[in-house]
Amino acid sequence: xxxxxxxxxxxxxxxSAAATLLRKRGARVTAVDSADTPALRQxxxxxxxxxxxxxxxxxxxxxxxxDLVVTSPGVPPTSPILTEMTGRGVTVIGEMELAFRxxxxxxxxxxxxxxxxxxTELVEHALKQNQTKTIAAGNIGLPVCxxxxxxxxxxxxxxxxxxxxxxxxxxxxxxIAVMLNLTPDxxxxxxxxxxxxxxKARIFMNQQAFDWxxxxxxxxxxxxxxxxxxxxxIITFSATDPAADIYLDRGLLISRMQDWAGPLLDMDHxxxxxxxxxxxxxxxxxxxxVLRIGLSGMVESLKAYxxxxxxxxxxxxxxxxxxxxxxxxxxxxAVQKALLSVPAAADNHPNVWLIAGGRxxxxxxxxxxxxLSRKVKGAFLIGEAREKLRAAxxxxxxCTLVDSLIQAVEEASQCAEPGDVVLLSPACSSxxxxxxxKHRGEVFRQAVNHLQNFESxxxxxxxxxxxxxxxxxxxxxxxxxxxxxxxxxxxxxxxxI
Numbered sequence: 001x002x003x004x005x006x007x008x009x010x011x012x013x014x015x016s017a018a019a020t021l022l023r024k025r026g027a028r029v030t031a032v033d034s035a036d037t038p039a040l041r042q043x044x045x046x047x048x049x050x051x052x053x054x055x056x057x058x059x060x061x062x063x064x065x066x067d068l069v070v071t072s073p074g075v076p077p078t079s080p081i082l083t084e085m086t087g088r089g090v091t092v093i094g095e096m097e098l099a100f101r102x103x104x105x106x107x108x109x110x111x112x113x114x115x116x117x118x119x120t121e122l123v124e125h126a127l128k129q130n131q132t133k134t135i136a137a138g139n140i141g142l143p144v145c146x147x148x149x150x151x152x153x154x155x156x157x158x159x160x161x162x163x164x165x166x167x168x169x170x171x172x173x174x175x176i177a178v179m180l181n182l183t184p185d186x187x188x189x190x191x192x193x194x195x196x197x198x199x200k201a202r203i204f205m206n207q208q209a210f211d212w213x214x215x216x217x218x219x220x221x222x223x224x225x226x227x228x229x230x231x232x233x234i235i236t237f238s239a240t241d242p243a244a245d246i247y248l249d250r251g252l253l254i255s256r257m258q259d260w261a262g263p264l265l266d267m268d269h270x271x272x273x274x275x276x277x278x279x280x281x282x283x284x285x286x287x288x289x290v291l292r293i294g295l296s297g298m299v300e301s302l303k304a305y306x307x308x309x310x311x312x313x314x315x316x317x318x319x320x321x322x323x324x325x326x327x328x329x330x331x332x333x334a335v336q337k338a339l340l341s342v343p344a345a346a347d348n349h350p351n352v353w354l355i356a357g358g359r360x361x362x363x364x365x366x367x368x369x370x371x372l373s374r375k376v377k378g379a380f381l382i383g384e385a386r387e388k389l390r391a392a393x394x395x396x397x398x399c400t401l402v403d404s405l406i407q408a409v410e411e412a413s414q415c416a417e418p419g420d421v422v423l424l425s426p427a428c429s430s431x432x433x434x435x436x437x438k439h440r441g442e443v444f445r446q447a448v449n450h451l452q453n454f455e456s457x458x459x460x461x462x463x464x465x466x467x468x469x470x471x472x473x474x475x476x477x478x479x480x481x482x483x484x485x486x487x488x489x490x491x492x493x494x495x496x497i
Contacts, residue, residue: 002026005065007090009033009081010072011054014095016043017143018070021098023050030066032058032081066090070098073139073164076189094168096161099144101171105154108134108287109172111161111203112180112219114334115280116140118272119180120160122284122305127158129301130293134158139165163199164189173206176290177232178283181276182219183333188362197222207232214286216279217241235289237282239275246282248275253282260289269303273312274341310441312338315448320418323409323448326425327441331361332368338425339368339375345419350377350397352421353412355405357382357389358428358440365392365427372396378415380408384432405433405440409447422448 004027008019011033019031029052033040036057044054055062061084069085069092077083086092100107110120117140124136137144138159151157159174163186182197190196201223204213211232215223220236235257238244246255246264253265264285267278281302288298307313310327317323326338335356345351354376365388372379378398381389382405390399402408405424412422424444426437434440 003028004067006068006070007032007066007085008070009079010075011040011043012072012074014143015072016047017145018095018098019047019052020050021102021145021148022070023052029053030055030062032062034058061085068093070095071168073162077167092168093170094165096138096144096165097169097172099148102148103157104152105156107157107159107174108176109159109161109174109203110178111166111200113183113185113331114337115180115276116160117308118277118311119178119280119283120158121308122280122302123287124158125305126284126288126298126301127156130297132156132291132293136160161203163196166202167199169202171206174203176212176214176287177203177207178287179203179213179215179219180279180283181216181333182222183331184363185331186361188360194226197226198228201228204230204232212290214283217244235286237279237286239278246286248278253278253285264295265299265302271305271307274337276337310437312341315445316452318452321413321416322421324421324423325441325444326423327437327444329425329427330429330437332363332365332427335425335427336368336371338423339371342375342421342423350375351419352376352423353416354379355382355408355412355422355424356427357386358426358430359383359432360385360388361429365389369393369396377420380412382408383428385428405443406447409444409451413451
C-alpha cells in the first residue's frame with residue numbers, strides 16, 4: 001500500500017479502523033461519509049491527526065484517481081459514491097478483506113441469520129479455555145483491522161461475519177467456516193431470499209478441499225437447492241434433523257461421526273436453553289473436533305459459558321411477572337425462537353405480553369401469526385413498523401400502538417398477572433429510536449428496574465432486589481413522538497422526554 005491512493009467509504013468503527021491500518025501501511029487515504037454529525041466530526045479530527053483526508057457530508061466521490069476503495073459493511077451497494085467508483089473500474093473490497101490480507105494467523109469464520117454472536121463467543125471461550133490463542137472480532141463489534149498487529153501472536157482469529165461483509169470479499173478464506181440457520185433477514189437490502197443466501201454462501205467460496213465447513217443441515221439444503229456447492233470437508237448439525245452428523249435428541253447433543261460417536265453434551269448442564277442454542281453449541285463442538293481439542297475440555301468450557309446480554313435475558317421478576325430482554329431479536333425467526341423458549345402457563349393459555357417494533361427490514365410478519373395466537377396475550381407495538389406489525393398480527397392477538405419503549409413497559413406491567421412474561425423481542429432493527437440493539441435493551445432494562453424500584457417503595461407492592469441501578473441514559477434517543485406516553489411512565493423513568 002506504500003504511496004497508493006485509497007478511498008475509505010463510511011466512517012463507522014470499521015471504516016475508521018481500515019483508514020488507520022492503511023495509514024500505518026503507508027497509503028494516502030481519503031475517507032468519506034455522507035453524514036456529518038458531532039460524533040463523526042470528532043472521529044474525523046482523530047483521523048486527520050493520523051494524516052487521513054476526511055470529507056464529511058459527501059454525496060459524490062472526490063476527484064482524482066484511486067488505486068483501491070475500502071467500504072464499510074453498512075454502506076449499501078447502491079451508495080452513489082460506491083456506484084461511481086465501481087463505474088470507474090476501481091477495485092472495491094471491504095474492511096474484513098483488507099484485514100485478511102495483513103493478518104498473520106488462520107481464520108475461523110461464523111455466519112448465518114441468528115446465533116452468530118453466541119456461537120462466536122462460545123468458540124472464543126472454548127478455545128481460550130483450552131490453551132488456544134484467539135480473539136473474537138468482526139461483526140461482533142471489534143473491527144478486524146484494529147487487531148491486525150496482534151495476529152502474529154494468535155493461533156486463530158474467531159470472526160463473526162455478516163452477509164454485508166461477505167459481499168465485498170475477494171480472497172478471504174477461513175480454514176473453518178460455520179454456517180448457522182438461513183431465515184429471512186435484511187430484505188430491505190437484498191431483492192429476495194435467494195440473493196441473501198448467495199451472499200451468505202460466499203463464506204465458502206475460497207475454501208480448499210482440506211478446509212472444513214460446519215453447516216446446519218437445513219441451511220445446506222437451501223444452498224444446494226440454488227446449486228451452491230461447498231469445496232471443503234463438511235460436518236452437518238441440526239436440532240431437528242436426526243440424520244445430521246451432530247443432532248439433538250431429548251436434550252442430548254449426539255454425534256454419529258466416525259471415531260466420535262455418542263452423546264457429547266447434556267443441555268441441562270448448560271446455561272443456554274432452547275433448540276436454537278443447541279445448534280450454537282453443536283457448531284462450537286464441531287469446531288473443537290476439527291481442531292482436535294479434547295471433548296472433555298470443550299464440554300467443560302461450554303458448560304461454563306455465560307449467555308450474553310440482550311438475548312432472552314431475564315431482567316427481573318416483579319410480583320410473579322418475568323421481564324425478558326431479547327433486544328437482539330431483529331428478525332422474525334429470532335422472535336419465534338424467543339416465544340418458543342418461554343415456558344407455557346400452567347393452563348397452557350397465552351402468557352406473553354410482547355413488545356415489538358422498530359425499523360422494518362423489508363420482512364413479512366404474517367408467518368408468526370399462529371404462534372402468537374398460542375403464546376401471546378397482547379402486543380405493544382413501537383417505532384416505524386408498528387402499523388405494519390398491527391396489520392400482520394391484529395387477527396392473532398390484541399395489538400396496542402404505543403409511542404415509546406418506556407410506555408410499552410409501563411402498559412405491559414399494568415396488564416400482566418402472576419405467571420405472565422413481558423418480552424421485548426422486536427422483530428425489527430433499532431435504528432429508528434436507538435443507537436443500536438444494545439441501547440434499546442439497556443432502555444428496557446432500566447425501565448424495568450425503575451418499575452421494580454417503584455413497586456418496592458413504601459405503599460407499593462414489595463418485590464425482590466433490583467437488577468440494575470441509575471437513571472435512564474441522558475443519551476436516550478427520543479427522536480420519536482412521545483406526546484401520548486403516560487405520565488406515570490415518565491415519573492417512573494425520569495427520562496427527559
